[in-house]
Amino acid sequence: MQRTAEVVVVGAGVMGASVAFHLSKRGVRHVLVLEKTGIAAGGTGKSAAFLRMHYTNEPEARMAIASFPVYQHWGDVVGGDCGFTSTGFVMTVLPEDTEALRRNVAMLKRLGAKTEVLTAEELKAVAPSLATEDLVCAAYEPESGYADPVATTRLFLEHAQALGARLEIGAEVVALRVRAGRIAGVETTRGLVDAPTVILLTGPWTPRLLQTAGSDLPITPRRAQVAAFARPAALAAGHPTVIDGALGSYFRSTRDGLTLVGVGLWGGKTSADPDRYDQGNDPEFLPVARQRLARRLPAMGDSPYVRGHAGIYDMSPDTRAVLDGVPGVGGLFVAAGFSGTGFKKAPAVGACLTELIVEGRARTVDLRPFRWNRFAESDPIRGQDEYRLPADFGHKV
């Protein structure tokens, strides 16, 4: 049976869920979310779900800053519990990047982030469990932390459905239908859907779908791992959420007594068809993750490994997302290429795409820097003060 929708949202990860929520809240009728596998089945369900505002470039910082209050006041803005946990967030850098860190914190404050620079001594006073001897200073966000990515996605969708959106699980979009330079709808494993507007929120699967409309977007899949270790009694109350740029790792506590650790884009098995890849941890990854964690959080030195997984990053050439209409195909929009840092920005992405579709222009955050054509125009998103990586960081991409 052929169906119709005003807007088809492809993908029920956190981005599709946020877009469906914001469209529905805005009063757009007949929003249909099509998901081939399940809610949060892609990168979202594997996310470490850090919520921080520290970025080295303004466009991404604006997205994170605009999104953070939604997580903080989730019960009022969306409803229910998205697992938001305020732990404080710490960003460390190599000593040679001290001035870059200071300039970035000044930029973030100017944009409205609650953040400050702490000396190593001040950081030790705020977070006594962290080893700070190798640091000159760090950026600190007292209110940041993490959320539950699956609950976030589920709640966005539940509230979108309560406002009239429809969700179909098990409906894979196999092709985009284009007529006379405009999107006409999609072809799914359950038949055709007619729609004047289609939004692709399909992470690393996006290039494959775009090709069915004759468009190419340079997004490549890349496998990334996270391991969870049991916290000792001394750290039962948790610890700050940390991107340890100085040692090349990131970690946060969980509500159930574990600490999740990732090691940037550490090598191991990196080839990654998003439908067929090793979803477990490589054995060689575990000692690397544990060592880097223990160097910053010495109490975790003997912590047993509990579980872990690998997910897929949707890498763009400048590691920042494309949020735009697809050139040459009216009514077709895309938000992809978040390169492993999209979760925290989902509320703003949903708001911006809704504004773009309904009003023709995003107001929440200026989307121009995220435009499709920026790679062809040699105008990538790049901060003035990007950080160096430690020499033993591993395989850098």
Ligand SMILES: Cc1cc2nc3c(=O)[nH]c(=O)nc-3n(C[C@H](O)[C@H](O)[C@H](O)COP(=O)(O)OP(=O)(O)OC[C@H]3O[C@@H](n4cnc5c(N)ncnc54)[C@H](O)[C@@H]3O)c2cc1C
């Ligand atoms: C290990 C790991 C750690 C991360 N840590 C963080 C972090 O700490 N902080 C942060 O901000 N970000 C983090 N990220 C990144 C963040 O999780 C992602 O940027 C974000 O979840 C992407 O959401 P999405 O909805 O765009 O994509 P996805 O979650 O991948 O969702 C895409 C959905 O589209 C569906 N789909 C694909 N093709 C089709 C089709 N043809 N038809 C129908 N459905 C389709 C898929 O099944 C999937 O459910 C991490 C990612 C990983 C993998």
